[in-house]
Amino acid sequence: MTERIVLAYSGGLDTSVAIGWIGEATGAEVIAVAVDVGQGGESLETIRQRALGCGAVEAYVADASDEFANEYCMPTLKANGLYQGHYPLVSAISRPVIVKHLVKAAREFGATTVAHGCTGKGNDQVRFEVGIQTLGPDLKCIAPVRDLALTRDKAIAFAEEKGLPIETTKKNPYSIDQNVWGRAVETGYLEDIWNAPTKDIYDYTATPEFPPAPDEVVISFEAGIPVAIDGVKVTPLQAIKELNRRAGAQGVGRIDVVEDRLVGIKSREIYEAPGAMALITAHKHLEDITVEREQARFKATVGQRWSELVYDGQWFSPLKRSLDAFIEDTQKYVSGDIRMTLHGGQAIVNGRRSDTSLYDFNLATYDTGDTFDQSMARGFIELWGMSAKVASGRDIRVAGK
Ligand code: ARG
Numbered sequence: 273m274t275e276r277i278v279l280a281y282s283g284g285l286d287t288s289v290a291i292g293w294i295g296e297a298t299g300a301e302v303i304a305v306a307v308d309v310g311q312g313g314e315s316l317e318t319i320r321q322r323a324l325g326c327g328a329v330e331a332y333v334a335d336a337s338d339e340f341a342n343e344y345c346m347p348t349l350k351a352n353g354l355y356q357g358h359y360p361l362v363s364a365i366s367r368p369v370i371v372k373h374l375v376k377a378a379r380e381f382g383a384t385t386v387a388h389g390c391t392g393k394g395n396d397q398v399r400f401e402v403g404i405q406t407l408g409p410d411l412k413c414i415a416p417v418r419d420l421a422l423t424r425d426k427a428i429a430f431a432e433e434k435g436l437p438i439e440t441t442k443k444n445p446y447s448i449d450q451n452v453w454g455r456a457v458e459t460g461y462l463e464d465i466w467n468a469p470t471k472d473i474y475d476y477t478a479t480p481e482f483p484p485a486p487d488e489v490v491i492s493f494e495a496g497i498p499v500a501i502d503g504v505k506v507t508p509l510q511a512i513k514e515l516n517r518r519a520g521a522q523g524v525g526r527i528d529v530v531e532d533r534l535v536g537i538k539s540r541e542i543y544e545a546p547g548a549m550a551l552i553t554a555h556k557h558l559e560d561i562t563v564e565r566e567q568a569r570f571k572a573t574v575g576q577r578w579s580e581l582v583y584d585g586q587w588f589s590p591l592k593r594s595l596d597a598f599i600e601d602t603q604k605y606v607s608g609d610i611r612m613t614l615h616g617g618q619a620i621v622n623g624r625r626s627d628t629s630l631y632d633f634n635l636a637t638y639d640t641g642d643t644f645d646q647s648m649a650r651g652f653i654e655l656w657g658m659s660a661k662v663a664s665g666r667d668i669r670v671a672g673k
Pocket of ligand 1: 361362363364395396447448449456457458541
């Protein structure tokens with residue numbers, strides 16, 4: 273029987289050419305797998321037809337947008353997941369859900385190998401292949417750009433020679449990856465890290481310098497998950513989309529960073545993630561009133577580690593799973609409303625309320641109603657500083673010798 277290979281298919285030039293390229297190089301039949309993670313653009317049916325037109329023996333399409341929002345974006349929100357404190361893990365969290373569907377398709381169509389369109393220099397090849405190794409340990413991996421010398425020039429020549437149903441003339445100098453959680457743009461003139469991004473880079477956000485009138489929004493959460501916006505019930509996917517629209521119109525969520533890739537390269541990336549950044553800001557502020565101090569401090573460390581694991585392609589790893597359990601436990605009381613103003617590139621919280629809040633007005637107030645016994649503070653400070661005081665006495669004694 274002819275060997276079968278499932279290919280992660282985006283509908284773009286490289287993966288369209290990869291169908292025939294893999295076929296010629298390996299003699300295998302190629303099954304194209306397109307996964308909708310809310311990236312917008314063409315319909316899945318259009319993409320499916322193109323894959324078949326490019327020589328795929330089967331084309332599998334999966335609408336995974338709700339699955340992606342519920343099982344990948346929401347855990348990222350609960351973790352306040354920001355790699356290096358900036359990047360909301362847009363591409364990093366989409367790879368594992370694509371991997372799930374690739375493995376599923378491989379089983380369904382009897383494939384032995386999974387192919388993807390990544391280069392040998394980035395994080396995504398790692399995320400795909402580590403994911404495949406974990407969910408389908410018997411499956412092999414192949415990356416035509418990396419392993420079969422499929423360069424851009426060759427791709428264009430191949431598409432023209434074979435008359436593939438794909439445009440080869442549209443010259444986009446950028447490499448773009450996008451889904452409902454955000455958008456990532458790199459390469460071209462952005463590789464000079466002193467160059468400021470030009471307007472044409474952006475798609476999810478309007479220029480924050482000329483914002484429309486301020487937009488006030490109330491986001492309601494239950495156990496760390498957004499459940500309503502301005503009192504209207506929403507699913508996680510709807511919440512992200514609605515905030516992409518409203519925060520995007522105000523230019524919220526533009527990020528310009530040089531980040532540390534897993535492969536040891538520092539690279540410049542422009543992100544725009546209006547919905548994700550508005551949600552993370554609101555969620556963090558709700559945690560500030562509902563999560564106990566020590567748990568909150570420790571969670572910040574856990575969230576950072578969680579983000580590194582996810583960035584590094586360890587979504588399905590045991591440590592990531594254990595950290596998920598910790599994070600989940602912290603979200604029990606993260607319920608309530610956050611009011612924020614979206615304006616001029618910023619999402620600024622100006623009100624919060626929660627039935628499970630730890631904020632105690634009578635403890636906090638400096639006015640009448642104060643229930644805090646200030647006499648307790650003296651002794652507390654004495655004991656709190658004792659250990660450092662004893663050490664400092666020793667330091668003075670030793671220095672004096
Ligand atoms: N640097 C980001 C990451 O590794 C995004 C990579 C997505 N690719 C792109 N073409 N911008 O998660």
